Amino acid sequence: MKAILKFDYPVFTKKIIEEKLAPFGFKFSVVGFGEIEFHEDLPSEKYEEITSMLTDLGIEVLENxxxxxxxxxxxxxxxxxxxxxxxxxxxxxxxxxxxxxxxxxxxxxxxxxxxxxxxxxxxxxxxxxxxxxxxxxxxxxxxxxxxxxxxxxxxxxxxxxxxxxxxxxxxxxxxxxxxxxxxxx
The missing domain is CATH 1.10.10.60 (Homeodomain-like)
Known part of the structure; x- marks a missing residue:
């Protein structure tokens, strides 16, 4: 059986991000589509871990x-x-x-x-x-x-x-x- 899906990309993305970042235990907000604001400083090794996890999901963390x-x-x-x-x-x-x-x-x-x-x-x-x-x-x-x-x-x-x-x-x-x-x- 084949099912055709229609996505609300902003809602879908927000839910995935929240689900994947919650286990790290840092307070954050999804500010807008494709934008996250952490409410505390992240240790560099945790930032790298989060960046790596997001990259595995096909999400690139932009710094430029x-x-x-x-x-x-x-x-x-x-x-x-x-x-x-x-x-x-x-x-x-x-x-x-x-x-x-x-x-x-x-x-x-x-x-x-x-x-x-x-x-x-x-x-x-x-x-x-x-x-x-x-x-x-x-x-x-x-x-x-x-x-x-x-x-x-x-x-x-x-x-x-x-x-x-x-x-x-x-x-x-x-x-x-x-x-x-x-x-x-």
Whole structure:
């Protein structure tokens, strides 16, 4: 049997972090998505142990200020595109307000560190969510386009094809065939 899961990444991540850090006995708070604040100084060997445990989970502890801000940009974008209701604000305004830096600075830093643009990262995140929504098969393409704040289904389809090489309809057909094949076996 196959089960399709939908994650609330911030909630899921917070629970995992809390569960994994609790045995260390240090007081901490999960300040935001991808950010932890320890309420006491950690001995260096414990810090290394925590860093190693997090690395084993696929979580990188960032210490370079530029990388930290780029990760905050990524987390904010994921939060923005994962929002249940479409936001009626431009992504540049959203990032500026959330991160308290000018969009020009955020955009330049992001490009410098990741070798891609903020806009491209947003598109990739939207297409990943679109794929999950198509797989879940609960929304029409029109509803998916609205949910992801696209101006039209055609705009979503164009970006989907540019990112994946196939149209959303073709992706849906492939997923449906795979589901049917799994059910028949």
């Amino acid at each position: 200020q530029k990388n930290i801000l780029v990760q905050k940009i990524k987390d904010t974008i994921i939060e923005m595109v994962s929002n249940e209701e479409p936001l009626n604000v431009k992504s540049s305004v959203y990032l500026t307000e959330k991160l308290d830096h000018s969009y020009g600075y955020l955009s330049n830093l992001f490009s410098e560190v990741t070798y891609t643009s903020v806009e491209n990262f947003i598109i990739i995140q939207k297409i990943e969510i679109a794929k999950q929504l198509i797989i879940n098969d609960q929304l029409s393409l029109t509803e998916i386009a609205y949910k992801l704040n696209y101006s039209s289904v055609a705009h979503l389809s164009t970006q989907f094809k540019n990112c994946t090489g196939i149209t959303p309809s073709a992706f849906h057909r492939i997923i449906t065939k795979r589901k049917n094949k799994t059910l028949n076996n």
